[in-house]
Amino acid sequence: DTAVSQTPKYLVTQMGNDKSIKCEQNLGHDTMYWYKQDSKKFLKIMFSYNNKELIINETVPNRFSPKSPDKAHLNLHINSLELGDSAVYFCASSQETGKNTGELFFGEGSRLTVL
Amino acid sequence: QQPVQSPQAVILREGEDAVINCSSSKALYSVHWYRQKHGEAPVFLMILLKGGEQKGHEKISASFNEKKQQSSLYLTASQLSYSGTYFCGTTSGTYKYIFGTGTRLKVLA
Numbered sequence: 001d002t003a004v005s006q007t008p009k010y011l012v013t014q015m016g017n018d019k020s021i022k023c024e025q026n027l028g029h030d031t032m033y034w035y036k037q038d039s040k041k042f043l044k045i046m047f048s049y050n051n052k053e054l055i056i057n058e059t060v061p062n063r064f065s066p067k068s069p070d071k072a073h074l075n076l077h078i079n080s081l082e083l084g085d086s087a088v089y090f091c092a093s094s095q096e097t098g099k100n101t102g103e104l105f106f107g108e109g110s111r112l113t114v115l
Numbered sequence: 116q117q118p119v120q121s122p123q124a125v126i127l128r129e130g131e132d133a134v135i136n137c138s139s140s141k142a143l144y145s146v147h148w149y150r151q152k153h154g155e156a157p158v159f160l161m162i163l164l165k166g167g168e169q170k171g172h173e174k175i176s177a178s179f180n181e182k183k184q185q186s187s188l189y190l191t192a193s194q195l196s197y198s199g200t201y202f203c204g205t206t207s208g209t210y211k212y213i214f215g216t217g218t219r220l221k222v223l224a
Contacts, residue, residue: 031210041217042117045214049210090156096210101145101147104149105159106156109156
């Protein structure tokens with residue numbers, strides 16, 4: 001069983017379109033994240049959720065709307081796609097322990113290409 | 116705010132050693148290290164929880180100097196399989212986990 005699974009793995013779309021990426025984890029973790037990895041390989045946090053509540057929104061444009069129907073799922077919907085949105089998007093989950101974050105488990109990544 | 120890693124990139128021959136550094140401008144309570152191979156997701160290598168702690172993973176080990184807000188990853192007798200991008204990571208506030216700038220490592224035969 002895959003611990004963190006995200007779909008689709010690849011998306012190719014035109015500017016202005018809307019797209020969604022789904023993520024599910026079966027590890028029983030309380031915390032889930034979305035990260036964006038650009039062409040320079042920087043891993044930038046976008047959102048974090050704890051028990052399906054939004055905790056961190058890291059100055060992401062409101063065209064990006066995460067949704068967590070339950071603590072095992074965290075989806076990402078992107079409206080009006082722009083060229084600069086092209087990147088690999090990673091979903092991850094972890095278990096928080098006080099001040100420390102446990103190991104992050106990542107999904108395979110979703111490579112978004114906006115033409 | 117993002118931890119800064121050095122060097123940005125390094126090329127090694129098999130069997131050579133390397134050190135990757137991670138420096139933070141904020142206090143570090145713990146440091147994780149991850150390796151990401153090309154086209155794959157980052158994979159956890161180890162966590163360091165206490166200042167001065169050193170941990171090992173095969174021929175890869177790390178140290179954590181809490182006072183200096185730094186961690187270093189040591190790769191000994193590198194193998195081809197060590198190639199990839201290495202990231203340090205740390206908690207930066209409640210439920211906010213951030214990564215360092217990354218170090219690309221390439222090991223040549």
